[in-house]
Amino acid sequence: xxxxxxxxKVYESPNRVVEAIRSLTFSVGEGELVCVVGPSGCGxxxxxxxxxxxxxxxxxxxxxxxxxxxxPPPRMAVVFQEYGRSLFPWMTVRQxxxxxxxxxRVPPSRRAELVADSLEAVGLGDAADAHPWxxxxxxxxxxAIARAVAYEPQVLLMDEPFAAVDAQTxxxxxxxxxxxxxxxxxxxxxxxxxxxxxxxLGQRVIVLxxxxxxxxxxLKVDLPAERDQLTTRSLPxxxxxxxxxxxxxxxxxxxx
Amino acid sequence: xxxxxxxxxxxxxxVLLVLVWWLVSGGSFYxxxxxxxxxxxxxxxxxxxxxxxxxxxxxxxxxGYVAATLLGVGLGVLVGLSPRLRATLExxxxxxxxxxxxxxxxxxxxxxxxxxxxxxxxxxxGCVWPILxxxxxxxxxxxEVLADTCRMYGVRGGSRLRRFVLRGASPQIMAGLxxxxxxxxxxxxxxxxxxxxxxxxxxxVLFQRQFQIAEMWSGILLLGLIGLALSFxxxxxxxxxxxxxxxxxxxxx
Amino acid sequence: xxxxxxxxxxxLLYGLAGLAGLLALVEAVPRLGLVDERYLPPATTILATLxxxxxxxxxxxxLGETLIGWALGLAIAFFLAVAIGVVIGIVPGLRAxxxxxxxxxxxxxxxxxxxxxxxxxxxSLSSTLLLVVYASFWQVLIQVLYGVAAVDSVAYxxxxxxxxxxxxxxxxxxxxxxxxxxxxxxxxxxxxAFILAVTAELVIGSPGxxxxxxxxxxxGAVPAVYALIVLAGLVGIGVNVxxxxxxxxxxxxxxxxxxEATT
Numbered sequence: 001x002x003x004x005x006x007x008x009k010v011y012e013s014p015n016r017v018v019e020a021i022r023s024l025t026f027s028v029g030e031g032e033l034v035c036v037v038g039p040s041g042c043g044x045x046x047x048x049x050x051x052x053x054x055x056x057x058x059x060x061x062x063x064x065x066x067x068x069x070x071x072p073p074p075r076m077a078v079v080f081q082e083y084g085r086s087l088f089p090w091m092t093v094r095q096x097x098x099x100x101x102x103x104x105r106v107p108p109s110r111r112a113e114l115v116a117d118s119l120e121a122v123g124l125g126d127a128a129d130a131h132p133w134x135x136x137x138x139x140x141x142x143x144a145i146a147r148a149v150a151y152e153p154q155v156l157l158m159d160e161p162f163a164a165v166d167a168q169t170x171x172x173x174x175x176x177x178x179x180x181x182x183x184x185x186x187x188x189x190x191x192x193x194x195x196x197x198x199x200x201l202g203q204r205v206i207v208l209x210x211x212x213x214x215x216x217x218x219l220k221v222d223l224p225a226e227r228d229q230l231t232t233r234s235l236p237x238x239x240x241x242x243x244x245x246x247x248x249x250x251x252x253x254x255x256x
Numbered sequence: 257x258x259x260x261x262x263x264x265x266x267x268x269x270x271v272l273l274v275l276v277w278w279l280v281s282g283g284s285f286y287x288x289x290x291x292x293x294x295x296x297x298x299x300x301x302x303x304x305x306x307x308x309x310x311x312x313x314x315x316x317x318x319x320g321y322v323a324a325t326l327l328g329v330g331l332g333v334l335v336g337l338s339p340r341l342r343a344t345l346e347x348x349x350x351x352x353x354x355x356x357x358x359x360x361x362x363x364x365x366x367x368x369x370x371x372x373x374x375x376x377x378x379x380x381x382g383c384v385w386p387i388l389x390x391x392x393x394x395x396x397x398x399x400e401v402l403a404d405t406c407r408m409y410g411v412r413g414g415s416r417l418r419r420f421v422l423r424g425a426s427p428q429i430m431a432g433l434x435x436x437x438x439x440x441x442x443x444x445x446x447x448x449x450x451x452x453x454x455x456x457x458x459x460x461v462l463f464q465r466q467f468q469i470a471e472m473w474s475g476i477l478l479l480g481l482i483g484l485a486l487s488f489x490x491x492x493x494x495x496x497x498x499x500x501x502x503x504x505x506x507x508x509x
Numbered sequence: 510x511x512x513x514x515x516x517x518x519x520x521l522l523y524g525l526a527g528l529a530g531l532l533a534l535v536e537a538v539p540r541l542g543l544v545d546e547r548y549l550p551p552a553t554t555i556l557a558t559l560x561x562x563x564x565x566x567x568x569x570x571x572l573g574e575t576l577i578g579w580a581l582g583l584a585i586a587f588f589l590a591v592a593i594g595v596v597i598g599i600v601p602g603l604r605a606x607x608x609x610x611x612x613x614x615x616x617x618x619x620x621x622x623x624x625x626x627x628x629x630x631x632x633s634l635s636s637t638l639l640l641v642v643y644a645s646f647w648q649v650l651i652q653v654l655y656g657v658a659a660v661d662s663v664a665y666x667x668x669x670x671x672x673x674x675x676x677x678x679x680x681x682x683x684x685x686x687x688x689x690x691x692x693x694x695x696x697x698x699x700x701x702a703f704i705l706a707v708t709a710e711l712v713i714g715s716p717g718x719x720x721x722x723x724x725x726x727x728x729g730a731v732p733a734v735y736a737l738i739v740l741a742g743l744v745g746i747g748v749n750v751x752x753x754x755x756x757x758x759x760x761x762x763x764x765x766x767x768x769e770a771t772t
Contacts, residue, residue: 014516047457054404071407078408085401090500100409133504151409202348265605267707274608286628343523348531356704359719359738360710362726366734367548441618442708449623449712457620464624472624479621480613487616 001187002028002051002155006060009046014221015124018045021214022212028155033181033188035198036108038208038216038248044191048159048214051189052078064155067158074104075156077148081160083141085131093119094128104151118150122176125212138169144193149180156188161191171229174201178227195249199241200227209252216248272391289472297474305459305474313456314482316372317444320379328384329429329493332391333421341393357439358381358446373446382443383436390432394425427501430494437490440485456482459470538549551734559736568721570745572744575717578634579706579748582641583699589642590649590698591691598657598687615651619644619705623712631713638705643703652694656687671704692756697751703745 006015009021020043028034038044049055053072062069064076075145077100079084080085087096094115101111119125128241133196141161148156158177163168181188192198199221207216223237232238274290282287288296301310335341335349360381368374398421405419406412422429448457460475495502535552538544550558562568597603619640626636660683668682710719718741725733 049461052404052406052408072410074410076408078404080401080404082401085399086405088405088419088423089504090404090426091419099411103410103412103415131500131503133500147409265602266609267610269606269610270613280755285695287627343520344530346526346527347524348527351528351742351746354749355742356707358704358708359722359741361711362722363734363738366726366731379648400673423648438616439619442620442704445618445620445623446712460621460624461627464628469628472628477619477626480617482622483616483618484613 001030001032002189003052003063004060007047007050007057007062008048008059009043009055010058019212021050022214024208024215025060026133026206026215027216028187030187031185032203033178033190033201034204034206035202036189036191036193036206036208037193037198037245037249038213039210039253040193041211042208042252043157043211043213044193044208046080046187047208048157048191052076052157075152075154077151077153077156077163079141079144079148079156081163081205081231083137083144083161083164084132086144087091087140087147087255089131089133092129092131093124093135093143096132096143097150097216099150100147114150114152119144121149121180122146131234134171138165138173141165143145145173145176145180149184153186156186156214158188158190160192161190162197170197175227175229177201195242195245196233199238200232201243202230205245207248207252216252217245219245286469288473292380293473293477294469294503296468296470297477300471300474309455309459310478312372312454313444313448316375316455317379317440319424320376320443321352321436323376323384324380324387324440325433327380328387328432329391329422332388332429333395333417333425335388336395337421342396346392349392350387353385353389357443361443361447361450370450370452375444378442378447379440379443383440386435386439387432389427390428390435392423394428396414396509397428398406417419426497430498434490438483439487441479445479474478477480511744532565534761539577547731550735554732555735558732562733562736562740568740569682570748571716571718571721573743574634575706575710575719578637578709578717579699579702580643580716581634582638582706583645583695583702585638586642586645586698587649587695587704590646590694591653594653594655595683595687595738597627598654599675599679599683604654604658609645611650615647619727620708621761625708626709627713632716632720634715636713637717640705640709641702645702647689648701651695652690652697653687657683659690660686668708692759696749696752696756699748700745703748728746 004027005025008022009019011018015221024047026034036044036047036184045112051069051078052063053069053076063197064073069148074147088099091099095117097118101114103215104116115128119128122145124142124146126138127139127143128252135143162173165173177190178201180186190198190201202221203217205221207219208214211218219241221230221241223235223241229256277290281287335345344375355377355458363380364374364377364381368377402424406416411420439479444455445457445460448455449461456475456479460472460479463469463472463475532552533548535555539546539549539551546554597607622640623644625641628637630636664682665678668678673681706717707719709715709719710721711723712719714720717739718767722734722737722741725737
C-alpha cells in the first residue's frame with residue numbers, strides 16, 4: 001500500500017547543508033499498523049512530512065497504492081502532534097470534522113452521517129457543538145482523530161499524536177487507535193518516540209538511527225493480536241521486545 | 257442597593273464634571289453653560305441639518321472605510337501569502353504608513369477637486385495602510401500546523417482563503433480596522449474643514465468663524481457622540497467576529 | 510522544519526528593490542504621459558525639489574517647529590497621563606468611578622477640538638499643543654491603566670502587609686510592572702502626536718511642516734507639495750524608529766521585562 005524507497009532528505013541553506021535522512025526503504029502493507037520509533041531528533045517528523053507529501057524529498061520516492069506521492073495525496077489523513085494547533089479554533093468540533101468532507105464534495109446527508117459516526121467512535125458524540133478550546137488536550141486530539149477517520153483515508157499517518165497528553169489519557173487514546181484500526185482496517189503509520197507505545201500498538205516496529213537516518217531494524221511484533229494495557233504490557237515477550245529496541249536505540253545514540 | 261451603587265460609580269463623575277462645567281461657565285464667553293449647549297445641540301442638529309450635513313459625512317466615511325477595507329485586506333492577503341512580495345513591498349508600505357494621513361488632503365484636492373470623490377479618496381488613502389499592514393502581519397503569522405492541515409485535507413482556493421487565511425488573520429485585521437476607524441473619523445472632519453460647503457467639519461468651523469460658540473460646542477459634542485457610537489458598534493462587531501479568539505484565551509497569550 | 514528561512518540580507522535586497530521600483534514607477538508614469546506632470550511630477554523632480562527645499566533655512570525652521578510641537582505635546586501628555594493613570598490605578602474605587610468618563614472622552618476625535626483651538630489660540634504653537642496633548646493623552650493613559658491593573662494582587666498585598674508606604678509601592682512595585690505598558694503607550698502616542706501636530710499646522714495654520722504644505726498647495730507648487738509629503742513620511746519613520754529605540758533601551762536593562770513571568 002505504502003512504499004518508501006531510498007528516501008533521502010537534505011536541508012540546504014546558503015551557508016550549510018544538513019543531511020537529515022540518508023536512505024530509508026520500507027513498506028507498509030494494506031491494513032497494517034506499523035510504528036516508527038527512534039531517538040529524539042532522528043528526523044521522524046521529517047520522514048512523516050515527506051511521506052505525507054508536505055515536504056519535497058531530495059532523493060528516492062514514496063508510492064501510495066502504486067502511484068508516486070508528489071503532494072498531499074487525496075486519500076491520506078494525518079494526525080499531528082500539536083492538537084492545539086491542528087484544529088481550527090473558530091470552528092466547532094463538528095465543523096472541524098466536516099470541513100475536509102465538504103472539500104471532498106461529499107453530499108450533505110452522507111457528511112452528517114460520517115461526522116456523527118466518527119465523533120461517536122471517539123466518544124465525543126455530545127461535544128459536537130463545542131469549540132476545540134473548550135475541550136481538554138486529550139479530547140482535542142480525539143477530535144483530530146475523528147476528523148481523520150471521517151475522511152475515510154486509505155492511509156492514516158500519525159505524528160507522535162500522544163506526546164503532549166498525560167499518561168492516563170494516553171493509554172485511553174492508544175486503545176482508541178487500536179479499536180479504530182481493527183474496526184476500519186485502515187493502513188496506519190504511527191510515529192512515536194516512546195518504545196512502549198510502539199511495541200504496544202504495532203504489528204511491526206521500524207527502529208530508526210540518529211540523523212542522518214537509516215533503518216536500524218524492521219521488527220515484527222509477535223505479540224497476540226488482542227492487546228490490553230495490563231496483560232499485554234506484563235507479558236515476558238513485551239519486555240523482551242522493549243529491551244531489544246531500547247538497546248538498538250542506545251546503540252544508535254552512541255554511534256553518533 | 258447594588259444597582260444604586262453601580263449607578264453612582266457609573267454616573268457620579270460625569271454628573272460632577274457637568275456641574276463643574278456649569279459653575280465655571282458663568283461669565284466666560286468661550287464656554288457657554290451646559291444648558292445652552294444642549295439647547296443649541298437640539299436646535300442645530302435635530303433638524304434638516306442632520307440630513308444635509310451629518311448623514312452625507314457619515315456616508316462618505318462609510319464608503320471610504322469599506323473601500324479601504326476591501327483594498328487593504330485584499331492586497332494584504334496577496335502580500336502576506338508571498339514572502340518575496342512581502343520583502344519587496346514592506347519598506348514601501350511602511351513609508352506610506354508613516355506619512356501623516358491629513359497631508360494627503362491638500363494633495364488629493366489638487367488631483368480630485370474638492371467634492372465627494374476627493375473626500376472619499378482621502379479617507380481611503382488614510383485608512384488603507386493600517387488595514388493593509390496588519391493584514392500582511394496576520395497572514396504572515398498564520399499557524400503552520402493549520403496550513404499543513406489544510407494541505408492534507410485538500411482545503412484550497414477560495415475555501416482556504418475564507419475558512420483559514422481570513423479567519424486566522426482576523427485578530428490582526430480587526431486591530432488594523434480599529435486603527436483605521438479613528439483615522440477615518442479624523443479625515444472625514446478634516447477633508448470637510450478644508451474646502452467644502454457642507455458636511456460636519458465645515459459646519460463646525462463655520463460656527464467658530466461666526467462666533468456661534470454654543471453651536472460650535474454642540475458640534476464638538478456631536479463629533480464626540482459619533483466617535484463614541486462608532487467605537488461601540490465596532491466593539492460589537494469585534495466581539496462577534498473574534499468570539500473564538502477571546503474564548504480560546506489566545507488574546508491574553 | 511519550518512518554512513524556508515528568508516535571509517536578512519536577501520530581505521534587505523528585496524526591500525531596496527521595492528523602493529527602487531516605487532521610484533522608477535513614479536518616474537515613468539509622468540514621463541510616459543500616463544498621468545499629467547502637473548498632477549504627478551517625476552520622482553527625480555520631486556527629490557530635486559526636496560533637496561532644494563532642504564537647502565533653505567525656512568524648511569528647517571518649519572521642521573523644527575513641527576518637532577517642537579510634537580515633542581512638547583507628547584511630553585505634556587505623557588507626564589499628565591502617567592500621573593493621572595497611576596493615581597486612578599492605586600486609589601481604591603477611583604478606577605470604577607472614572608471608567609464611564611474615560612470611555613466617553615476617549616473616542617472623541619481630537620480634530621473636534623480644531624475650532625476650539627482656533628478660537629482660543631489662533632494659528633500658534635498652543636493650538637498644536639492642545640490637539641497633540643488631547644490625542645496622545647488617551648493612548649498613554651489607557652496603557653498605564655492596563656499596566657497598573659497587571660500588578661499581581663498577591664505582590665500588592667505582600668507589599669502592603671510589610672508596611673510599604675504608597676510612594677514605595679508606586680516606585681518598587683507598580684512602576685516596574687507598568688513600565689512595558691507605559692512604553693507601549695508612549696510608542697502609540699508618538700505616532701498619533703506626529704499626525705496631530707501636522708494636522709494642526711495644516712488646518713489651523715500653526716507654523717510648521719503642515720503649514721508649508723498648505724502654502725505650497727495654494728500657490729500651486731505641486732512638486733513642492735510632493736516633496737514635503739515625502740519629507741513628512743521620512744520624519745514619520747524617524748519618529749517611529751526613535752521611539753522604538755527608546756523603548757528597547759529603557760526595557761532592555763529593566764527588571765520589568767520579565768514581569769510576565771512573575772505574574
